[in-house]
Amino acid sequence: MRKRLSLLLVCVLAFGLLGSSVALANKTVTVWAWDPAFNLYAMEEAAKIYNRTAPDVTIEIIETPWDDIQTRLTTAVMAGQTNSLPDIMLIQDNALMKNVIDFPGTFADLTNSGIDFNLFADFKVGLTSVDGKNYAVPFDNGAAISALRVDVLEQAGFTLADFTDITWSDFIAKGKVVLEKTGKPLLSIVAESPDLVMMCLQSAGTWLFDEDGEVFLANNEALKEVIRIYVELAKSGVMVQVNDWEQYISSFTRGTVAGTMNGCWIIGSIVQPEDQKGLWGVTNIPRLETVPNATNYSNQGGSSWVVRADSPNRDLAIDFLAKTFAGSVELYETILPSSGALATYLPAGDSQAYGVPHEYFGGQAIYADITQYAALVPQVKYGVYNYEARDAVGVAIAKVLAGLDIDSALREAEETVKFLMDF
Amino acid sequence: MAKPTSLKLHTKQNIVGWAFVIPASILIFTFFFYPIGKAFLLSFQTGFGANAQYAGLVNYKRLLSDNTFKTSLVNVLTFLVLQVPVMLLLALALAYTLNDHKLKFRALFRTALFLPCATSLVSYSIVFRSLFALDGFMNALLLNLNVIQSPINWLANPWTAKLVIMLALTWRWTGYNMIFFLSALQNIDRSIFEAAIIDGANGFNRFFKITIPMLKPIILLTAIMSTNGTLQLFDETVNITNGGPTNATLSISQYIYRLSFQYSPRFPYAAAMSFVVFVLVGILSAMQMRVGDKR
Amino acid sequence: MTRYKIGTFLKYLFLTIAAFVSVFPLLWMFISATNSSIDVLGGRLLPGSHLVTNFQNLTARANIPQAMWNSFRNAAVSTIASLIVCSVAGYGFEIYHDRGKDLLMRILLLSMMIPFAAIMIPLFMMVGNFNLLSTTTAFVLPSVATGFLIFLFRQSARYFPYELIEASRLDGLSELGIFIRMYVPVMRSTYATAAIITFMAGWNSYLWPLIIMQNADSRTMPLVLSNLIAGYVTDYGLLMLAVSISVLPTIAIFLLLQKSFAEGIIASAR
Numbered sequence: 011m012r013k014r015l016s017l018l019l020v021c022v023l024a025f026g027l028l029g030s031s032v033a034l035a036n037k038t039v040t041v042w043a044w045d046p047a048f049n050l051y052a053m054e055e056a057a058k059i060y061n062r063t064a065p066d067v068t069i070e071i072i073e074t075p076w077d078d079i080q081t082r083l084t085t086a087v088m089a090g091q092t093n094s095l096p097d098i099m100l101i102q103d104n105a106l107m108k109n110v111i112d113f114p115g116t117f118a119d120l121t122n123s124g125i126d127f128n129l130f131a132d133f134k135v136g137l138t139s140v141d142g143k144n145y146a147v148p149f150d151n152g153a154a155i156s157a158l159r160v161d162v163l164e165q166a167g168f169t170l171a172d173f174t175d176i177t178w179s180d181f182i183a184k185g186k187v188v189l190e191k192t193g194k195p196l197l198s199i200v201a202e203s204p205d206l207v208m209m210c211l212q213s214a215g216t217w218l219f220d221e222d223g224e225v226f227l228a229n230n231e232a233l234k235e236v237i238r239i240y241v242e243l244a245k246s247g248v249m250v251q252v253n254d255w256e257q258y259i260s261s262f263t264r265g266t267v268a269g270t271m272n273g274c275w276i277i278g279s280i281v282q283p284e285d286q287k288g289l290w291g292v293t294n295i296p297r298l299e300t301v302p303n304a305t306n307y308s309n310q311g312g313s314s315w316v317v318r319a320d321s322p323n324r325d326l327a328i329d330f331l332a333k334t335f336a337g338s339v340e341l342y343e344t345i346l347p348s349s350g351a352l353a354t355y356l357p358a359g360d361s362q363a364y365g366v367p368h369e370y371f372g373g374q375a376i377y378a379d380i381t382q383y384a385a386l387v388p389q390v391k392y393g394v395y396n397y398e399a400r401d402a403v404g405v406a407i408a409k410v411l412a413g414l415d416i417d418s419a420l421r422e423a424e425e426t427v428k429f430l431m432d433f
Numbered sequence: 434m435a436k437p438t439s440l441k442l443h444t445k446q447n448i449v450g451w452a453f454v455i456p457a458s459i460l461i462f463t464f465f466f467y468p469i470g471k472a473f474l475l476s477f478q479t480g481f482g483a484n485a486q487y488a489g490l491v492n493y494k495r496l497l498s499d500n501t502f503k504t505s506l507v508n509v510l511t512f513l514v515l516q517v518p519v520m521l522l523l524a525l526a527l528a529y530t531l532n533d534h535k536l537k538f539r540a541l542f543r544t545a546l547f548l549p550c551a552t553s554l555v556s557y558s559i560v561f562r563s564l565f566a567l568d569g570f571m572n573a574l575l576l577n578l579n580v581i582q583s584p585i586n587w588l589a590n591p592w593t594a595k596l597v598i599m600l601a602l603t604w605r606w607t608g609y610n611m612i613f614f615l616s617a618l619q620n621i622d623r624s625i626f627e628a629a630i631i632d633g634a635n636g637f638n639r640f641f642k643i644t645i646p647m648l649k650p651i652i653l654l655t656a657i658m659s660t661n662g663t664l665q666l667f668d669e670t671v672n673i674t675n676g677g678p679t680n681a682t683l684s685i686s687q688y689i690y691r692l693s694f695q696y697s698p699r700f701p702y703a704a705a706m707s708f709v710v711f712v713l714v715g716i717l718s719a720m721q722m723r724v725g726d727k728r
Numbered sequence: 729m730t731r732y733k734i735g736t737f738l739k740y741l742f743l744t745i746a747a748f749v750s751v752f753p754l755l756w757m758f759i760s761a762t763n764s765s766i767d768v769l770g771g772r773l774l775p776g777s778h779l780v781t782n783f784q785n786l787t788a789r790a791n792i793p794q795a796m797w798n799s800f801r802n803a804a805v806s807t808i809a810s811l812i813v814c815s816v817a818g819y820g821f822e823i824y825h826d827r828g829k830d831l832l833m834r835i836l837l838l839s840m841m842i843p844f845a846a847i848m849i850p851l852f853m854m855v856g857n858f859n860l861l862s863t864t865t866a867f868v869l870p871s872v873a874t875g876f877l878i879f880l881f882r883q884s885a886r887y888f889p890y891e892l893i894e895a896s897r898l899d900g901l902s903e904l905g906i907f908i909r910m911y912v913p914v915m916r917s918t919y920a921t922a923a924i925i926t927f928m929a930g931w932n933s934y935l936w937p938l939i940i941m942q943n944a945d946s947r948t949m950p951l952v953l954s955n956l957i958a959g960y961v962t963d964y965g966l967l968m969l970a971v972s973i974s975v976l977p978t979i980a981i982f983l984l985l986q987k988s989f990a991e992g993i994i995a996s997a998r
Contacts, residue, residue, distance in 0.1 A: 075958030453820025707846030
């Protein structure tokens, strides 16, 4: 027994001497994440890279949808059984601040972990930090794109350049021409989904909450402008509303709609139909003209990695993330071509892999373009009550479309959110 | 001599009776009443974990001023009043028709009518949403039949969206309820029907004068089950309309889910809401029991 | 006679329409399993040539046999346990009814009105404290006894002819013996109904296995299905194949047990 123990000690010492920063043998780090084509694939590749220097560490990845991660996370924290949670979880940026603030002490503070957060896109660091502390390693890119059918634009006498760096009124005016000449709307949207509205708000560096975290709906001029644009898009027919996500996807894969605006991850759905190869182009989104500081750049969706604070593998998990997602350009070079997983790790943007022309988009180097957009996305804080406010805005839009004036609808929405915040 | 024996027999049967019902009762008390008791205590708190504080009736008072809660309550009560009676009558009529031994293809019809509740929620909600899309089958049909002049945006209008949900509920659960009636009909002596036929009662009379009274215990069961299912409605509204438009189809359960998992978690408040639903269903069921549970 | 014929015709017409409307989404689901994702969303109503591709993609994507087995084991164990516990109780509540038991029955009935979301966290704590996470036991325990099933057996016992019990007692059969030898066979149609709905509930159950089935090997079919729609891009052909597979056991159980709805059993018992 004693012999074995000393052998073990020698081994541990040897590992330490060999310079492995974390001297842990045969450890398993568990991970919850969703989407095998994207997040899980990236995680697997990261594990391969990490295993080169730490062959004894097993990264166990358990596929779990985002909604289910949230349900399990909430249940475990409420039940006081956080040991049922994995070491690393992927969290939607939309929900990150809520979880960090509502469940204090659950996620490891990564500020002084040695990870250099300056190497990530600004807006993403903004979304993953609370009170100046970093709680997550930024991962996938949700930079907003306007993806359009160049062939349809040409039929109406336009090029992609005519839709680049433009304003919303410009977009609607040109959209009407496209509709008239080709019969095709430029956009489709899931009815009552506030995604487009949120995207426009962020493009002007504003959100549903002000700097103090107070709800900011009724007097938010930018929001009013965005809803006016939404109504005009819908009434003019330039944007059609559909009932669900499936109909939204099929509206452009079947070609009944000539474009879409969303986070760049929507590319995965755009490139499905073989017969539209080469017909698409990607550009930035229109900007709000009456709002100060408005830009042509925004974000929609996206997620980041967090580490469980009370995990026995905490340091190992942080070391793993630091050497892969926050330190390996090679990782991002590997995952980009086969999954289109765009990162927000800026050093990777200089890589050659990002400059490769994309056939589906007529040879446009879309990844390089989108990485440029990501660097220009205004920083906002989504806040703790993000989902409450999103739902309220969704209801407000539906009421405005049904005839209620914007001011009353937003006043009602603000009251609803205030009610939900005031406990 | 006879009296003590029968008393003894009675005591013995009484003991056996309790022995029959005790195991299930213990399980229910452990896995339902103990946790709901905890939830009840929780409903008098605010905050959670280390921040939990006793707050008295605050959460219950809050319900009175919660417009979203009121909307969801009205929604589910609307479904209850309008949809449940139609569904149960339809299920009864179908069960009655399928119980006719002279009917051909009975097994085929029976299976077909049961299948909706076995169909996956994912696929049937896709089908329902596309049937009721602006350019969907329903509008095409009604336009062709000249019932409507322009397409209806079914899921964007509060009342038509409610109607779609009620159709979906009826579609999915009628066959399910029918199974209970069908199996109960097997327990009724067929000679009763045969006697009625000889007496010259027509199908309509037999249905209302014999079938319905004979099925009363099971009708009570399905009524309580449907009341409960409707007040706790979740799947259909989440998947078909996601509670929209403007919360017109939002159910209480979906609101509770949002408050627990999507929004900043408000478990004590959600617990208070759950408890109100619990009491409400309890009262409605007690009323149904009072009318229907007589031996 | 013609009136009768018109009536019969209307009856068959009504049943045929109802049957078609009922089956259509299921049919569409099976057809979609043979189509590509784009065709599924395009609303294609004809079988396609993608079945093999969808199957290959699905098996590469998820461990379907294991998830099917997990679901089946959980649902089957919970069905058998529930049927035994609840039918005994339901019979007891009706045959030996008195004021005390009637009151208890009403209290137990209240249990079916408890929203699951309200008791989920205390239940999770219990299961966690007993070290039962990711086990069939944890899955089954809360659903073995349900107010609803007890009530179903109690209501059905009301149709059970009391003369049969008294006759059996005179024959010297024990009380348990009467239940097993007389009640169980006579109430076959109720057992069949209960088995179908309990199996279906266990098979489709989502929220409970979601929070307790934590390791990848214990994942049930509904959890796997939710993985398939959680990505940025959903393959609807693959998804439809997966949901088609997932409904087969429920349908099989129904087909297996539905015969007991067809034959009057009481009559033959007398």
